[in-house]
Amino acid sequence: MAFEGLTERLQNAIGKLRKKGKISETDVREVMREIRLALLEADVNFQVVKDFVKTVRTRAIGAEVLESLTPAQQIVKIVNDELTKVMGEEAVGLNKSEKIPTIIMMVGLQGAGKTTTLGKLALKLKNEKNARPLMIAGDIYRPAAIDQLEILGKSIEVPVFSMGTDVSPVEIVKKGLELAAEKKNDYVLIDTAGRLQIDELLMDELAQIKKLAQPNEILLTVDAMTGQNAVEVAKGFNEQLDVTGVVLTKLDGDTRGGAALSIRAVTGKPIKFIGQGEKMTDLDVFYPDRMSSRILG
Ligand code: GDP
Numbered sequence: 307m308a309f310e311g312l313t314e315r316l317q318n319a320i321g322k323l324r325k326k327g328k329i330s331e332t333d334v335r336e337v338m339r340e341i342r343l344a345l346l347e348a349d350v351n352f353q354v355v356k357d358f359v360k361t362v363r364t365r366a367i368g369a370e371v372l373e374s375l376t377p378a379q380q381i382v383k384i385v386n387d388e389l390t391k392v393m394g395e396e397a398v399g400l401n402k403s404e405k406i407p408t409i410i411m412m413v414g415l416q417g418a419g420k421t422t423t424l425g426k427l428a429l430k431l432k433n434e435k436n437a438r439p440l441m442i443a444g445d446i447y448r449p450a451a452i453d454q455l456e457i458l459g460k461s462i463e464v465p466v467f468s469m470g471t472d473v474s475p476v477e478i479v480k481k482g483l484e485l486a487a488e489k490k491n492d493y494v495l496i497d498t499a500g501r502l503q504i505d506e507l508l509m510d511e512l513a514q515i516k517k518l519a520q521p522n523e524i525l526l527t528v529d530a531m532t533g534q535n536a537v538e539v540a541k542g543f544n545e546q547l548d549v550t551g552v553v554l555t556k557l558d559g560d561t562r563g564g565a566a567l568s569i570r571a572v573t574g575k576p577i578k579f580i581g582q583g584e585k586m587t588d589l590d591v592f593y594p595d596r597m598s599s600r601i602l603g
Contacts, residue, residue: 307398307600308584309348309560309561309562309563309600310345310561310583310586311344311348311498311561311562312344312345312347312348312562312563312601313600313601313603314603315340315343315344315347316341316344316357316385316601316602317579317603318340318436319337319340319341319344319381320337320341320382320385321378321379321380322337322403323337323357323377323378324378326377326378327375328371328372328373328374329371329376329377330372331367331372331458332469333377334363334366334367334371334372334381335363335600336361336391337366337381338359338362338366338573339575341359341385342355342361343357345359345567346564348562348563348566349533349534349563349565350563350564350566350568351534351537351567351568351571351572353486353572353589354444354567354568354571354572355391357571358389358392360386360441361374361388362381362384362388363383363487365382365384365388366381366384368418371384376487382602383591385602386598386599386602387516388396389567389597389598389601389602390595390597390598391515391594392567392570392571393566393567393570393592393594393598394570394576394577394592394594394595395594395595396594397578397591397592397593397594398551398576398578398592399578399591400522400523400551400578401522401550402522403522405490406490406491406492407440407483407486407487407492407493407494408492408493408495408523409483409493409496409519409520409521409522409523410427410493410496410510410521410522410523410524410525410595411496411498411502411515411516411517411519411521411523411525412424412495412496412497412498412525412526412527413498413512413525413526413527413543413547413549414429414500414526414527414539414543415501415502415503415504415523415529416448416500416501416502416527416530417502418499418500418527418528418539418555419446419527419529419553419555419556419574419581420445420497420498420500420527421451421454421455421497421582422458422555422581422584423525423553423579423581423589424441424449424458424459424495424497425455425457425461425462425523425586426491426581426586426587426588426589427443427458427495427579427587427589428441428459428462428464428495429464429586429587429589430589431557432462432464435441435519436493437493438489438490438491438492438493438527439491439492439493439494439495440464440465440466440467440482440485440486440489440491440493440495441455441459441462441464441465441466441467441494441495441497442467442468442478442479442482442483442494442495442496442497443455443456443466443467443468443469443494443497444475444479444482444497444498444499444515445497445498445499445500446470446472446473446474446475446478447471447472447476447499448499448500451497451499452468452470452471455468455497456468458586460501461586462586465489465541467482468546469481469483472524474549474581475499475514475515475592476511476514476518477483477514478527479496479515479518479519479585480518482494482496482520488595494519496509496515496519498512498515499511499512502543504539504546508515509547511544512546512547513546513547516547520551523550524547524548524549524550524551524553525550525551525552525553525578525579526539526540526544526547526549526551526552526553526575527552527553527555527581528540528552528553528555528565528569529540529555529556529580530554530555530556530557530559530560530565530566531559531579532565533555533562533565534564534565534568536554536565536569536597537569537572539562539569539574540552540569540572540573541572541573544573544574544575549573549575550575551575551576551577551578551579552569552573552575552576552577552578553578553579553580553581553589554566554569554577554579554580554581554592555580555581556581557580557581557582558583558588559579563601566580566597567601570594576592577592577594578579578592580592
């Protein structure tokens with residue numbers, strides 16, 4: 307991941323204050339104008355930028371900064387705090403069912419990285435929690451989606467339940483859950499269909515699967531490289547399905563950072579994981595404070 311543009315612009319804006327001793331309210335307003343532009347250029351949601359700038363400015367023209375002998379440092383701290391808050395403050399873990407299995411339903415648009423992320427998550431659960439997951443191949447529309455999941459399953463040694471493409475996804479999920487009960491799998495990860503864009507048919511199908519499976523977690527995968535579009539997609543899915551969390555994929559290729567900084571504030575739902583590469587081990591828990599420090603450089 308490289309938010310170089312944003313990092314550089316924030317550092318430049320705040321850096322100008324370093325040469326000064328005490329700063330004035332005008333200095334604060336000037337630096338906030340530059341921070342605002344930097345965030346907008348990084349494709350952060352307009353409303354999020356507006357609220358962020360207002361909060362930081364209010365804190366920064368308070369006595370603690372204006373009377374400080376190290377005002378630039380104080381402002382860095384405030385920006386860091388507020389960036390962390392915008393992204394959700396604390397890392398949020400996976401929901402867990404009281405009795406097995408914990409059911410995780412993965413949703414998202416085609417190409418966002420849904421199937422890959424499902425495999426990554428199964429491997430993570432296996433490695434870190436000693437879990438025995440079962441993956442269900444519920445995407446019957448995308449050519450080769452089932453093959454892809456089966457190949458993934460073999461490579462990470464996690465079983466995959468599939469019934470081909472002639473059976474309805476709801477039926478596949480029902481049978482898959484029966485198998486998981488029989489085999490006492492502690493996690494079930496359901497792959498679902500994606501589309502190029504949100505449409506009613508897709509949402510109906512996902513709603514039916516949700517109703518049947520009663521998942522503990524509905525994780526939405528969105529592609530960080532698509533910026534504000536990812537935020538709109540997240541909003542749309544959340545309105546229809548009330549997702550429980552977001553996985554931001556392809557952060558390794560995202561040069562701006564707009565999605566990472568907007569999704570939590572716009573949808574109210576936490577980013578739980580980030581995908582940072584194509585390998586099966588490239589999935590990490592999302593820590594807002596670490597991300598904020600990385601952005602500030
Ligand atoms: P789906 O249609 O949503 O199931 O998408 P796939 O899982 O098939 O992923 C689409 C493409 O994105 C594949 O080539 C993946 O290897 C790639 N991909 C998924 N996640 C990441 C990621 O975090 N980083 C990178 N660089 N590529 C990813």
